[in-house]
Amino acid sequence: MISAFFIFNQKGEVLISRLYRPDVKRSIADVFRIQVISNSDVRSPIITLGSTSFFHVRINNLYIVAVTKCNANAALVFEYCYRFIAIAKSYFGKVDEESVKNNFVLIYELTDEIIDFGYPQNSEIDTLKTYITVTDVVRSEAPEESSKITTQATGVTSWRRQDVKYKKNEAFVDVVETVNLSMSAKGTVLRADVDGHILMRAYLSGTPECKFGLNDKLVIDKNDMTGASDAVELDDCRFHQCVKLNEFDASRTISFVPPDGEFELMKYRSTSNVKLPLRIIATVNEIGTTRVSYDIVIKANFSNKLSATNIILRIPTPLNTTSVDCKVAAGKAKYVPGENVVVWKLPRLQGGQEHTFSGLASLTSTTVRQVWTRPPIDVDFQVLMFTASGLIVRFLKVFEKSNYSSIKWVRYLTKASGSYQIRY
């Protein structure tokens, strides 16, 4: 399995190095530096040299590298790298060179705990935080306390402490949907789907059993033959490890004992009847070889009680653009030469409203005429209390021995960042 774990910076300096198995030497780091970091031609995240394989993931100019010497489980190695990043983020915010340097002792402690002899162990953030702490506060070294921690770390519900107590029992559910769209120049939808995440913040005492219900078509159709048509077809669901997968497989009920605090309860995917919150109509014409005209209309396609916020359109311009003359009725539009795009920012768009951007890009004449590839227009936005898939949380029931009453909150958010693409 994982024989060694390294973190490199952009220059190829080793920031963290941890060997897990005796089959590699520390100097293997040099091989990675020479073969990958200083080689601009590497285009693949796995490099095998002889029988040594390097798996790397890049984040903020850092290389997170795992080394193996066997026919390793590639999926596991990459999942682990991303888990490490998630853990690091949760411990010290941003994962970049500075934070890694500042927290190297902590990172060593973590890497020691989450992998043993190359096999990933416990990587539940909440549990880790109970015995690997950031602050220099003298830790409770009482054996009874540690006993509790270790029992939890290995127990059937490794994600939850036993003695959680709250005055007010509350649970917050956030349904966050990311819309992926790619629309052709003719306005037909090539691909539209929704990646949904249901995040939960549970502040519940004791060991609560939760049951969670959605307007899942498969469940609703089964129980209710009258044909409530607002049910959503979910293509696939994936759950946090606290969810009992057997029960879901058998009856599609989602029941679980939640971890304490924030966690991602489930992910889902839906491809049918996706409601596109924003409609973009783009007319882009190349006039001769020196000018390009833009005419872009954005329209909010949802109830006028709601509104979209933080809308950012990235409108590509040819590489040889010198300036762009932008006219907008709302928001701000600005040409960003470094990225070859015009960025049009709209702070807010009420449902039903529409706005227009018109612009004219001037190009320098070039000797070699290169065809402009016309990359797609990219739109980022957020719409609160709206789900593109139409998903609704029907209930969240909490059962606990002491039978307390609990308050539940539900929020919906649909957003896009880098995945809502319109060709023209």
Next chain:
Amino acid sequence: MSFRAGPRKGENFELSQDLNSEYRDKRKDAIKRVIASMTVGKDVSGLFPDVLKNMQTDDLEQKKLVYLYLMNYAKTQPELVILAVNTFVKDSDDPNPLVRALSIRTMGMLRAEKIIDYLCDPLQKCLRDENPYVRKTAALCVAKLYDLKPELVIENGFLEQLQEMIADSNPMVVANTVAALSDIHTAVTSNPGYNPEDPAIFVVTTNILNKLLIALNECSEWGRVAILAALARYKTDDEKEREHICERVVPQFQHVNGSVVLAAVKVVMIHMRGVHREDLQKQFIRKMAPPLVTLLSSPPEVQWVALRNVNLLLQKRSDLLQNEMRVFFCKYNDPLYVKIEKLDIMVRLAHENNVDALLSELKEYASEVDVDFVRKSIKAIGQAAIKIDSAAERCVNVLLDLIATRVSYVVQEAMVVMKDIFRRYPATYEGIIPTLCANLDELDEPEAKAALIWIIGEYASRIDNADELLSMFVDTFTEESYPVQLQTLTAVVKLFLKKPDVSQALVQRILNTATKDCDSPDVRDRAYIYWRLLSSDPAAAKAVVLAHRPPISLARTTVSPALLEELLGEVGSLASMYHKPEETFIGRGRVGADSVQRKGLDADDKLATQRALQTVAHGQQSENLLDFDDVPDAGVSQPFGLAATTAIPQTPAAASLIAGTSTNPLDDLVSIFGNTGNAMAPTQSQNSLGGLAFGNGVGSPVSAVPQSGFGSGVGSPVSQKPQDDLLGLF
């Protein structure tokens, strides 16, 4: 102060002073600095005794840091490590389970001969610890110890103890025990001295199976992967049992961790082989599809792992993901490795009903910036044309549109693809030949040139100015690359056979140039063959040069059936990423004679043996395998009956074929055509060659020409045989 006469100044000296400071904070800070120096690769082994003094502490963080240091330098300071033993042994009795686990975990990592003997007693105790956290750590420590000194593990009965621990009440302990046992098992079986007759270290029995299935639902995600890996190794002939395993594993498809999903897919794929109920098989496949698609919304690296595996799964079960082509459409900002894999899968999923969407998508990609991706997209258009008859015309139209863009690399790639389409649908699209010829001047890559020349030669009778076009290439003959030379030579001969009156002079000229001024033995030999054929028996020449060629088709699999089965049992692993068996990149990148033989037995005929030989070639290559995009396509040629790739490497040309430097089936085809544009009827050429080429004592390597010539015509790989015959002639 240190007793050793170290340097009296410098960083290490200061550190050593601080390590011996009377203040706790200062000492701890110094340890941190030592670790920092260690990380950047400075040698701080000299501080060993100073660091060691700080081991005895109540501060857990400090203890961990000291342990980290010890793990690094224990090997270099074996005599001093012994000083640490006491603390370790004491810690393994600490009331705090975290400390107990830490000490046993670290001791296993020290790798110093002297300390190992002291490890056994604490390990014995920790394996029976009341705390599961300690037990799970101890389980893995057995694997560590086995790696160091297997005798000790056996003497102390740790293996038996591990076997018992599979029944532990705690799922995490079970998972780690399974991981440790599997680790030891692999270590034993991969040992060169391993005798397959020996009793296996870890056999998954029915009894164990049930315990694993129970633990599976309760343990952590990583534990699940370990348990699923063990389930994949379970062997049974009982169909009911296999069904049961699949049913118990299927819920894991819903797990959030991609590696659990793929591990579950692996188990189901393995045990499904023994399930004969059609409906059950269908049901498993149906449940497998959505989670695989969901993996596409993971980070790009995980996506890539999923895509490579989907590619394999589709070769086995083409009904998986039938209507899901759209989800594989490339996003503009996908990394290249993801895009290329998606392209391949899209072509696999293409059928009559969705080919229009595919084509418009591919056309879109052909206008992107990345040259590699553009070329692959154009190739994919060709593949779609070859795969779906009814869409061929639309594909050709798209290609013509692309040629009209006059972007150099687009035109050249389209040209190569066109040639394949002509091969697949002979005499169907002659109308577009003038358009292709109009782009003659744009071509500067040998492959594209060779493709166009092949087209001209093939359709010489329909192209009025074929002789003019070809004479342009004859003029520059000696400056061209060898594939172009070979292709020109053949095309001119074809032209002569079709229109003898206009090209008499041309053929004379090229044969002269090729035999006298050319440095490539392949080209010279081919020219000699043609010359003899033409001068002795024009009818035979016609039969050989203008022989009927079987139409090409798209390979459904890129690996042999036996290898495919093996790889499906490796879903999620590196082998599945490379589509190559494990032996090719593990263990000095070489395949032992035994495993070659084993593979030979797997398949029915010689083919597999030859593939294994190829694998050896790849294995040697992979020694320096940086760019593993070059996944060899061992199986590509097989369905076409083009034996060229199974030839034994003797000439540079053949060797490069064997090396299979591309992932694309068509690539291989092209390179084969490069050498064998003129497929000869085997019987004839065999006789005439024997008489002609060698009778005249051509002073060139024997095997060069016949190899490529024969193989392509024969239809089954018998390249070995003709060579023997030829050698017999001497």
